[in-house]
Amino acid sequence: MPPGFAAGGGHGHGFVSAAERFMEAFLISTGLVALAEIGDKTQLLAFILAARFRRPMPIILGIFIATLVNHACAGAIGAWITSQVSPQVLRWVLGVGFIAMAVWTLVPDKIDEEETGGRFKLGVLGTTIVAFFLAEMGDKTQIATVALAARFNDLWPVVAGTTLGMMIANVPAVLVGDKLAHRLPVRLVHGIAAAIFAVLGAATLLGAGASLGL
Numbered sequence: 366m367p368p369g370f371a372a373g374g375g376h377g378h379g380f381v382s383a384a385e386r387f388m389e390a391f392l393i394s395t396g397l398v399a400l401a402e403i404g405d406k407t408q409l410l411a412f413i414l415a416a417r418f419r420r421p422m423p424i425i426l427g428i429f430i431a432t433l434v435n436h437a438c439a440g441a442i443g444a445w446i447t448s449q450v451s452p453q454v455l456r457w458v459l460g461v462g463f464i465a466m467a468v469w470t471l472v473p474d475k476i477d478e479e480e481t482g483g484r485f486k487l488g489v490l491g492t493t494i495v496a497f498f499l500a501e502m503g504d505k506t507q508i509a510t511v512a513l514a515a516r517f518n519d520l521w522p523v524v525a526g527t528t529l530g531m532m533i534a535n536v537p538a539v540l541v542g543d544k545l546a547h548r549l550p551v552r553l554v555h556g557i558a559a560a561i562f563a564v565l566g567a568a569t570l571l572g573a574g575a576s577l578g579l
Contacts, residue, residue, distance in 0.1 A: 367409055373380050390517035393565075394526025395533070397513070398506050401470055402534035402560035411538040414496070418489045421539045425532075427493025428539070432531045433524070435501045438509045440524040443514025455515065462512050463566030467559040469505050509562075516569065523544065 402408050415425050447455060487495060501507050506527065514523045 370458045386517070386519065387522045390513070390519045391522040391526040392535045393514050394510075394517075394523045397508060397558060397561055397565075398527040398530030399533040400530075400554050400561070401466075401506055401509060402531055403554040404473070405504065405506060405532070405534075407497060407504060408507065408534055408538050410496060410500050411535040414489075414493055417541045418465075418492075420489050423426060423490040424539050425495050426488045426534055428497050428535050429528070429532060431494045431497035431501065432528050435498050435507060435561060436524050436527045436531075437520075439507045439510040440520045440527075443511040443516075443523070444518065446511070447515045447518045456572070459512055459516050460570030462508075462568045463516075463562050466505060466509060466512065467562035467566065470555050470559040499538035515575075516565070 381457060401545065411428060415421060444492070450458065510527045513527065514520055556562055
């Protein structure tokens, strides 16, 4: 029986259930990463690249490509973890992991000079792709993608959501630049993101993911 189609429930009910799960994973991933990305080192990188090159379209395209590839890999790791770890262990790992992410989100970020892509001679698009991909390695939004993919056990809505969340945060950074940076209530936004991570962690530990097998 295909996933999302309950026995005796009819195809319509199964489709609605699958669609609801898709939208839940997509919307939570989008919102959470968009909030976590505010003031993150990859957003700082977007500001720096915009100021250096002053060519927004190839920078935005580069951010999109780098994020999609990076988060697809991260989501695949999350899906693989789900298939390798028992639901009971996974529930504790994800619950504690989300709470740790809540704390990490409150820590201010900074970016090193070598992460800004200055040593790459690949043009605007190539420099953005390489610099953004490398800066995202081990970053909180990448780790969040791994955890969300494992939490929802649904790769593509999570990857689509986290990628959209990154674009929501970074496209204005590229287009508006420093004017936006000084007006963002970074602490408030990080506090909201941390609260969402903490709620996800607590809910996972309390068994709110029972429908997902957690």
